[in-house]
Amino acid sequence: MARTSFLGDLLTNLYGRGRWSSGGDRRSMEALCTALLSTAGEVAGLRLASAIFDKYRAMSPEEKLGFFTFLNERLDVDSSEVAKLAQAYSEERSPGNFAALVQSAEPRRQELFRRLHQAPGATTELVAARVDLLGMLKDHPELKRTDMDFVHLLRSWFNRGFLRIEQIDWNTSATLLEKIVAYEAVHEIHDWDDLRRRLHPADRRCFAFFHPTMPSEPLIFVEVALTKGVPGSIQALLEEDRDIMRPEAANTAVFYSISNCQKGLKGVSFGNFLIKQVVSQLSQEFPKLDTFVTLSPMPGLKRWLETLDGDAKAANLLAGTATETEAEALAARYLLDAKRSDGFPQDPVARFHLGNGAMVHDVHAGADTSPNGMAQSCGLMVNYLYDRSQTEKRHETFTGEKTIAASRTVRSKARSEKGAGQDKGAPKGKAAKAETAPTATE
Incomplete structure (x- = not known):
């Protein structure tokens, strides 16, 4: 020895x-x-x-x-x-x-x-x-x-078999925590107090993938909130004076930020593996969790709205005068109808989550009023639902048939815009598949 x-x-x-x-x-x-x-x-x-x-x-x-x-x-x-x-x-x-x-x-x-x-x-x-x-x-x-x-x-x-998952918490080394702050790409971490609110409370989690040859460099990390019910606002989720809940009482895990850390690994996908691994670990730790959703940005929404010449509702949303109903209807239409030339959604975040087998669950006006949130999507955000019993089927229908799985709520919100969108030459593609999503207990 x-x-x-x-x-x-x-x-x-x-x-x-x-x-x-x-x-x-x-x-x-x-x-x-x-x-x-x-x-x-x-x-x-x-x-x-x-x-x-x-x-x-x-x-x-x-x-x-x-x-x-x-x-x-x-x-x-x-x-x-x-x-x-x-x-x-x-x-x-x-x-x-x-x-x-x-x-x-x-x-x-x-x-x-x-x-x-x-x-x-x-x-x-x-x-x-x-x-x-x-x-x-x-x-x-x-x-x-x-x-x-x-x-x-x-x-x-960087095959999945070489990667290891680690939980990042307030006791993680300061050097690594500084990298988490620097690499956060979705919701800026303003200071150490802001970081502490995301890592330290009992109802918050953060997980990252590492490679053995780069042990001090995270490849990707995801921030998770444990909640009761599906949230519709990032401000509420991250507010400084919120009530901290016992994680054992949570029924929903919310993936509210996923950040790739290494620009040199563009084109090497880790997010799908990370989400599946985190879902598995949280399910084992908290058996009462029955809903896994994201609270995601729509980074292409504002650019799409700017292409809708003559659309009064789009003009109102860009000007900040649209009603909540109008805003959410436009966002639902964007997610279901705005397509690239290959038939897949324009929105890159939508392509990622739908490609992983998720479903468009709901959209929310006024969900991200930060400067970045307003600049990207006029403050709107979307929930993607991960139902482990359906992810493989949804992945196959999305990648093979380009069918978007969507809840009845989202289909209903898009319906009022559907006709107007088609009249104005909205891209044609596979219709979104309406499904009934699990209802979280409030």
């Missing part, structure tokens, strides 16, 4: 702390990458990977663009070779021909990323490098090919 412990400590010292010294390697980035791809030795590979990361961090934005251009062009697939090997495989489907085709069809930059990933701290370095790459795509869309390789590998490295 002592020998095993000694070996573990030695490996930790060698591989887990700091990074290998690059020894001031003065070779060009292209030469270092070529050397890393050709080396067979593990130790040499670690040193080369560290040298590449050292050089990359010292690069100017223009030099980083040159590096990604090198990856994109020089380490791309040889399309003529792929075509030749594909023809050979079509003529003789042998294991050898298959292996040759698969190898040639993978860009060499993928293997470079894999070899870089062996170095200490490489995951953090690569995620940070992708942030740089994402910033280049608008002006250099051809680099999307390299980004696709990034996403392919990141999805493998």
